[in-house]
Amino acid sequence: MFHSVTELIEKIILGEDTTIEFKRVMPHRDSLADEIAAFANAQGGTILIGIDDNKEIVGLEQQELDRVEKMVVEICTDSIKPAVDFFTEKLRIDDKNILKTEVPRSLFVHRSPNGYFTRRGSSKIELPPDQLARLMQRRSQARIIRFDEQLVPNTHKGTLRESHYRRFIKEDVSEEDIEDLLLKRTLLVQEGREIRASVAGVLMCHDTPDDYLYNSFIQAVYYSSKVKDANYQIDAKDFRGPLDQQIIDAYQFVQKHNKVSARKEVGRIDQPQYSMRAIFEAIVNAVVHRDYSKGESKIRLFMFADRLELYSPGALANTVTIEKLPYSQATRNELLARLLSEITLDEVVENQVKRRHFLDGRGEGVGIILNESEELSGKTPLYELHNEELCLTIFAAESL
Template sequence: MHRSPGGYMHRVGDEKREMSPDFLARLFQQRRQARIIRFDEQPVPNAVLGDLNEALWLRFATQRTRDSRDGLLRKLGMANLNEEVLRPSVAGVLLASDDPRQWLPNAFIQAVAYRGTDIRPAGEQAYQLDAADITGPLDQQVLYACHFVSKNMRVAASKKMGREDTLQFDMTAVFEAIVNAVAHRDYAMQDAKIRLRIFADRLELYSPGAIPNTMTVDSLPYRQAARNEAITSLLAKCRVPDTEGLGVGRSTMMDKRGEGVSIILHNSEQLSGRAPEYSLVDGSELRLVIYAPDGN
């Protein structure tokens, strides 16, 4: 960002654009907060510790934990002080409340499966195959979103060398993409939600927020920058239940190696023959497109 006679400018792709008043206000707000505490560790003013589901926050305790509830929640970044009152943090309500929307109304995934290759007018009959607002703790949102994709994607059968089913999308890549979306989205943008769209020829995933720090779309496979340190740390402790049957090849939601984007790119291109594409939409939303194999 820099200031010029024409106002505050920022780069979107190869172009420089003037920041809108809303974008600029949000940026200044985030910078003020960043000097004090990361947004995901900010206390939620209207929440109390009793709003957190005990079973959800206790899963982050270990056998060696000797802390009280308050001490454990503070160490995990799930609670912080607000005018000398300990309250759940943004990360706390996102990972340990039954429905974070009570405090963060757009902290959910809006999922839609479409019949064709575009979004058709609402007046056209049965243009949507399925739709769901996926809510709950973030790790639950990831699993439910993966099941939504698994349920709605197409399966093509090949008779070469016997019958062989080809999935529309690689589920490990889908899992990594959704985990990245809930982990790295900008929760300060409370008027925006994660959007998951399935078409006949592709999957689109929209995550609110520009790319953090000095990263670019091209550098995503090579660099790490966590917008939400507490959330990513907690997701790295969340187990993926064996009973889910998704075949994502992970025991926990996240790892610390930062391989998610590389897995998305490699696995998806191996399946479809076409590399996924990341792009920024209006400088404030990260879009990922994963293509389906031809004829799927």
């Protein structure tokens, strides 16, 4: 996490934060286990033993240094379940010994002696039950059902509209066999003797998924200015249909406000602000990869005079980072991805976005977004994480 001792010293001077923790001496075994698990359950971090909270390097005696390292190894392997990955390093700074323990972000959720912890600012906190459930779902532990396959309370077979679910049943089957096929496709889920609609079933086969899954819609706003200002708001829509219809509605919203400039040379040259192929990929990605367990926010699309911003609730899945996005095929909602890959586009949209289905599964979407947008505007689109929300900014091409 630190490439040199100099970089580490600079970090010590800045003090503790979400990624670094100081300990003057070896703390109680259980307390250190909680600290280590908190880093593994968050974004990873570093624990420095031999430095006090005032950023003073107090150091450890050589014998104590060896003992502390041995205890850290035991804690990481025996006191945390499942065991965490870690890396220890003995360092000498200002003629004093310190132990550095680096803990990477984990694929799993770890329990330490006093419960489940994560990192907030410069402290560890115990994870509330709802946040713990979301973390387990995000990290795809084998014992946790993917969220898009979970049942939705207060639903039943009739929640799914026949005109929507028939798209996913290719066979010509009788009505009595429909329920079994919907269960096999996980559009329905069995709960004891009751049959409920799954999250994916509601999102793809109900007219207004927001009736059952709060904020499961796309909000789109167009401003003629470069900032959010109601005085310059030209258009605003909420798209609440099944997910495939939401994608098309949002796509057509951008298309409607995608200004095209032109110049005449040998022939007329038209240049839109945005590549609609890139826009389609961006909207599909936002819908497929959003975290539907987070009902606090919806997908939000903002068009400004100089850019488009697209916000999708949910941090990146598993070990995916911003840097790895162009090369990653990790999918948060595999069932939704499979269903969207089965729906064909109408001929007009198919010709515009150069694909037959909503999703092709080749993992080319981010590359198309980056390459086609940069070719138009000369600026590389920007991916950013804002807390647990992914924001994509696509810059508008200048007029010819």
